[in-house]
Amino acid sequence: MKKGCPYGTHRVIEPIGVLPQTAVKIDNSMEIYDNEILIDVKTLNIDSASFTQIEEQAGGDEAKIAEIMMGIVRDRGKHQNPVTGSGGMLIGVIEKIGPALEGKIDLKVGDKIATLVSLSLTPLRIDKILNIKKDIDQVDIEGKAILFESGIYAKLPSDMPEKLALAALDVAGAPAQTAKLVKPGDYVLILGAAGKSGMLCCYEAKKRAGVTGKVIGFVRAGKEAERLKQTGFCDIVIEGDATQPVDVLNKVLEATGGRYVDISINVVNVPNTEMASILPVRDDGTVYLFSMATSFTKAALGAEGVGKDVNMIIGNGYTKGHAEITLQVLRENETLRKIFEEVYA
Amino acid sequence: MKKGCPYGTHRVIEPIGVLPQTAVKIDNSMEIYDNEILIDVKTLNIDSASFTQIEEQAGGDEAKIAEIMMGIVRDRGKHQNPVTGSGGMLIGVIEKIGPALEGKIDLKVGDKIATLVSLSLTPLRIDKILNIKKDIDQVDIEGKAILFESGIYAKLPSDMPEKLALAALDVAGAPAQTAKLVKPGDYVLILGAAGKSGMLCCYEAKKRAGVTGKVIGFVRAGKEAERLKQTGFCDIVIEGDATQPVDVLNKVLEATGGRYVDISINVVNVPNTEMASILPVRDDGTVYLFSMATSFTKAALGAEGVGKDVNMIIGNGYTKGHAEITLQVLRENETLRKIFEEVYA
Ligand SMILES: NC(=O)c1ccc[n+]([C@@H]2O[C@H](COP(=O)([O-])OP(=O)(O)OC[C@H]3O[C@@H](n4cnc5c(N)ncnc54)[C@H](OP(=O)(O)O)[C@@H]3O)[C@@H](O)[C@H]2O)c1
Numbered sequence: 012m013k014k015g016c017p018y019g020t021h022r023v024i025e026p027i028g029v030l031p032q033t034a035v036k037i038d039n040s041m042e043i044y045d046n047e048i049l050i051d052v053k054t055l056n057i058d059s060a061s062f063t064q065i066e067e068q069a070g071g072d073e074a075k076i077a078e079i080m081m082g083i084v085r086d087r088g089k090h091q092n093p094v095t096g097s098g099g100m101l102i103g104v105i106e107k108i109g110p111a112l113e114g115k116i117d118l119k120v121g122d123k124i125a126t127l128v129s130l131s132l133t134p135l136r137i138d139k140i141l142n143i144k145k146d147i148d149q150v151d152i153e154g155k156a157i158l159f160e161s162g163i164y165a166k167l168p169s170d171m172p173e174k175l176a177l178a179a180l181d182v183a184g185a186p187a188q189t190a191k192l193v194k195p196g197d198y199v200l201i202l203g204a205a206g207k208s209g210m211l212c213c214y215e216a217k218k219r220a221g222v223t224g225k226v227i228g229f230v231r232a233g234k235e236a237e238r239l240k241q242t243g244f245c246d247i248v249i250e251g252d253a254t255q256p257v258d259v260l261n262k263v264l265e266a267t268g269g270r271y272v273d274i275s276i277n278v279v280n281v282p283n284t285e286m287a288s289i290l291p292v293r294d295d296g297t298v299y300l301f302s303m304a305t306s307f308t309k310a311a312l313g314a315e316g317v318g319k320d321v322n323m324i325i326g327n328g329y330t331k332g333h334a335e336i337t338l339q340v341l342r343e344n345e346t347l348r349k350i351f352e353e354v355y356a
Numbered sequence: 357m358k359k360g361c362p363y364g365t366h367r368v369i370e371p372i373g374v375l376p377q378t379a380v381k382i383d384n385s386m387e388i389y390d391n392e393i394l395i396d397v398k399t400l401n402i403d404s405a406s407f408t409q410i411e412e413q414a415g416g417d418e419a420k421i422a423e424i425m426m427g428i429v430r431d432r433g434k435h436q437n438p439v440t441g442s443g444g445m446l447i448g449v450i451e452k453i454g455p456a457l458e459g460k461i462d463l464k465v466g467d468k469i470a471t472l473v474s475l476s477l478t479p480l481r482i483d484k485i486l487n488i489k490k491d492i493d494q495v496d497i498e499g500k501a502i503l504f505e506s507g508i509y510a511k512l513p514s515d516m517p518e519k520l521a522l523a524a525l526d527v528a529g530a531p532a533q534t535a536k537l538v539k540p541g542d543y544v545l546i547l548g549a550a551g552k553s554g555m556l557c558c559y560e561a562k563k564r565a566g567v568t569g570k571v572i573g574f575v576r577a578g579k580e581a582e583r584l585k586q587t588g589f590c591d592i593v594i595e596g597d598a599t600q601p602v603d604v605l606n607k608v609l610e611a612t613g614g615r616y617v618d619i620s621i622n623v624v625n626v627p628n629t630e631m632a633s634i635l636p637v638r639d640d641g642t643v644y645l646f647s648m649a650t651s652f653t654k655a656a657l658g659a660e661g662v663g664k665d666v667n668m669i670i671g672n673g674y675t676k677g678h679a680e681i682t683l684q685v686l687r688e689n690e691t692l693r694k695i696f697e698e699v700y701a
């Protein structure tokens with residue numbers, strides 16, 4: 012049996028020397044190396060930015076969506092959207108564990124897991140697309156995938172429906188990072204607050220900011236505002252368009268009585284929202300960019316252009332304990348669990 | 357006198373609601389608002405990518421270059437190259453300060469400054485083009501410009517040539533951020549260490565990390581390695597290719613005796629170096645991405661993909677005191693000043 016690199020570089024076809032995520036094409040043959048795990052895939056949970064792009068390109072047509080998805084995997088050996096660069100995650104059952112890993116990890120054949128590394132670096136083969144759930148960006152398939160030694164995963168919990176766990180785990184990085192960043196008394200602005208990561212972030216932000224802090228949820232439309240208000244996680248809910256930075260700034264300042272926020276968290280799923288995340292933040296404050304539609308140059312040059320000395324953080328999808336923190340939110344909070352069950356499960 | 361928005365949106369003609377940098381056309385009439393500064397412009401320092409494009413379009417002809425430049429400013433109200441999207445910076449003398457700013461800033465009429473915000477957002481009027489210096493992308497003009505309240509600038513120092521100051525100010529963000537980030541005892545990896553920002557960062561990093569820390573300069577080729585070694589800023593100089601992350605990781609660990617670094621700083625000017633910045637950093641360490649070739653998604657998904665819990669920061673071109681910090685480096689260090697004089701002035 013062949014020996015693999017912990018990061019999966021042994022599967023990179025092009026260009027040589029890079030990691031699987033950077034690669035244009037990786038080897039998706041399903042014969043495992045000594046330190047790999049073979050997964051029998053049940054469901055793909057496509058990244059929201061990616062799914063939105065694919066859906067638009069397909070004009071909403073399901074057969075076209077399926078065709079585009081099959082095409083991506085055929086070309087690249089992984090489900091990495093060539094436009095957005097992003098992937099998603101999957102649910103599957105452990106089919107085989109490489110001998111170099113056996114006994115060293117807490118998995119056995121037959122366990123049902125969600126992978127917590129992006130599909131953008133996961134060797135994947137799709138044999139058949141069974142069902143496309145457009146409203147929740149999930150696609151049931153027949154197929155196989157490979158998890159590398161450095162790959163992270165979560166065993167699906169037994170106390171909640173699978174799809175519920177998956178929906179939450181998909182964005183586990185955001186609430187866990189929010190929990191680390193927000194301090195008591197902070198004013199926190201969350202753009203895209205009624206979305207999936209948005210609501211989890213609002214909950215964590217309120218928990219950490221406490222009574223002396225304020226959580227400000229920014230959402231697009233009336234219906235979303237209602238839903239968010241019902242949760243009670245936000246002190247203030249603002250409606251508007253996150254692509255209009257000065258309008259966002261003015262609305263925030265009006266709501267806070269002129270105080271700039273300490274932290275903004277961007278969990279919107281459309282481009283051109285960098286400046287709306289930067290302008291409302293105080294000097295030396297933090298801008299946490301979780302949206303995959305973020306442009307590095309727009310953020311870097313944009314902040315310079317308005318002389319804003321803010322700390323701009325790239326939303327790392329991983330932080331220690333992120334799966335546990337996120338599942339715990341759904342256990343702790345009845346309201347959020349209900350909303351997640353209605354919408355995503 | 358009319359009241360202006362700090363970010364200059366009051367001058368945006370089209371499209372409404374965006375910031376001046378994003379705007380297609382801004383108002384360049386030279387009657388100032390209450391919070392604006394009027395500058396008597398002496399020299400435009402055109403962004404290198406922009407100047408190259410204009411020069412090519414003009415077939416190298418100076419009269420044609422002048423015509424194209426006048427045309428850009430006539431159409432847009434600012435010198436934002438419609439092909440490259442970029443601007444540059446300017447040198448000029450303060451002519452008038454809006455009453456809302458007077459006494460609040462450290463400028464007086466007659467001061468000579470360099471603007472540190474891009475020409476791509478600066479209202480500009482060119483009355484006459486006096487002299488085009490093709491070899492250094494500089495154009496002497498008669499004209500006026502407006503600096504917004506949020507715009508940043510540096511007073512030109514009297515103790516060094518203007519061109520030397522400009523070269524350093526161009527990348528002022530990187531060494532200033534390095535100064536803020538690096539703590540005594542830190543192991544710091546600098547990728548692209550022999551470049552313009554690279555050498556400034558190495559100097560600042562060594563100053564802050566001190567005798568108990570280590571600065572590791574990563575460079576591409578033999579000649580650059582020599583130049584960097586001569587400065588004495590780095591404890592270790594490694595040669596290699598920053599687009600090969602696993603190779604970079606192995607070389608760094610070999611050099612440190614297996615210790616991961618606390619901070620990596622990326623000042624390379626080519627794409628696909630995100631993972632080389634991420635892999636060598638310890639858990640909870642910091643990855644500071646200054647390169648404009650950085651991809652947001654490659655960094656975010658890449659770190660997640662290998663389960664790395666690191667803090668990834670977008671290199672903000674601005675931080676408080678960045679101009680002073682950077683000019684001070686050239687004053688403090690003879691070696692660096694000599695290299696900068698030879699190469700850039
Ligand atoms: N860093 C990571 O590892 C990671 C992991 C997972 C996801 N993400 C990213 O996080 C983002 C959010 O993901 P999600 O699953 O939470 O998506 P989501 O549920 O679709 O939420 C996005 C929210 O943004 C709102 N929005 C869209 N355009 C807006 C605008 N112009 N103004 C105000 N609000 C607007 C949406 O409102 P409407 O419903 O009205 O459109 C929606 O509520 C995505 O970009 C995704 O790629 C990152």
Ligand SMILES: NC(=O)c1ccc[n+]([C@@H]2O[C@H](COP(=O)([O-])OP(=O)(O)OC[C@H]3O[C@@H](n4cnc5c(N)ncnc54)[C@H](OP(=O)(O)O)[C@@H]3O)[C@@H](O)[C@H]2O)c1
Nearest residue numbers: 548550551552553576597598623624625626647648671673
């Ligand atoms: N965030 C901001 O506001 C801001 C402001 C200014 C500049 N920047 C960015 O900072 C970066 C550096 O700017 P600079 O003026 O310092 O550029 P520079 O002087 O050209 O330095 C870049 C260095 O990277 C090295 N390099 C290129 N490819 C490499 C590879 N594969 N492996 C190892 N080293 C490699 C270059 O070596 P060779 O000479 O051998 O190619 C050079 O020494 C640019 O991307 C620029 O856009 C950002």
